[in-house]
Amino acid sequence: MHLAAPAIILAVRAHGEHGAVVRGLTPDHGVQAGYVRGGRSRALRPVLQPANMVLGEWRARTEDQLPALTVELVHSRAPLHAEPLPAAALEWLTALTGAALPEGQPYPQIHAALAAMLDAVEAAPAARGWAGAMARYELLLLGQLGFGLDLDRCVVTGSGADIAFVSPKSGGAVSRAAAVGYEDRLLPLPAFLRKGGEPDWADVFAGLAITGRFLARNVLVDRRADALAARERLVDRLKRAVA
Structure with missing residues (x-):
């Protein structure tokens, strides 16, 4: 599974010591969830804010696996x-x-x-x-x-x-x-x-x-x-x- 798409971040949930499970709404593929490594880090916390616009890339070896997700900030609404x-x-x-x-x-x-x-x-x-x-x-x-x-x-x-x-x-x-x-x-x-x-x-x-x-x-x-x-x-x- 490989998907690259813009997304509106809907929810962020801590997972493990440093990671986060992020759910985003994409235009053509609906809600997609993924695991962001280091999602709770100082660098990524401002990016992973609900309502922010990001460019996401989801990758997984099987359809049943939670995909790994990398994100690039497109527009921040953090303020x-x-x-x-x-x-x-x-x-x-x-x-x-x-x-x-x-x-x-x-x-x-x-x-x-x-x-x-x-x-x-x-x-x-x-x-x-x-x-x-x-x-x-x-x-x-x-x-x-x-x-x-x-x-x-x-x-x-x-x-x-x-x-x-x-x-x-x-x-x-x-x-x-x-x-x-x-x-x-x-x-x-x-x-x-x-x-x-x-x-x-x-x-x-x-x-x-x-x-x-x-x-x-x-x-x-x-x-x-x-x-x-x-x-x-x-x-x-x-x-x-x-x-």
Whole structure:
């Protein structure tokens, strides 16, 4: 096995005294794991930071063997890890992607969207420019993994008009008319999740409430649920930042 590809680092785990197991998301080969010799050294620690862009080369004698991985830094986002809000965003985005995606399966749309999200966080550390996009990224990931939400037509009437809510059970959209009397049992659906545009903060948090519910129910289950702690920290920081 020999693969050379650009990758976004998703996770780094210490292995042995000096090495590290690194998982990276490549454009055409999905998540790839590899052992980096000396990955905990002073020279490599700044390179092996989640959200950094690297050029990786994976080599293994058999398909069952954990490949040896060498990396060359392409773009560092290490300075953002010193800023609380951007650091929380990078932690969540990489933790979510690393926990949700199976290894070795290509998800080019997710790779492109994650790269764009990381660029947005880097360009606007204050979050106004990327908080809504993060909800859309979570929605994309749900869809790519087979848990997409049907937000185009009301599950009760079949109409695409005046969609205003989401069923927390089915994930289907509900129109304002069909929701009468049941509003407190449904999740408000902000328009930007369906049509794009720039949401206000109330809509951002409404969107995150929807995607967070279905990520926790359908994707981040069992041992992968640990990743949700990173999301809780980020949402808490966002709420404090706009209070």
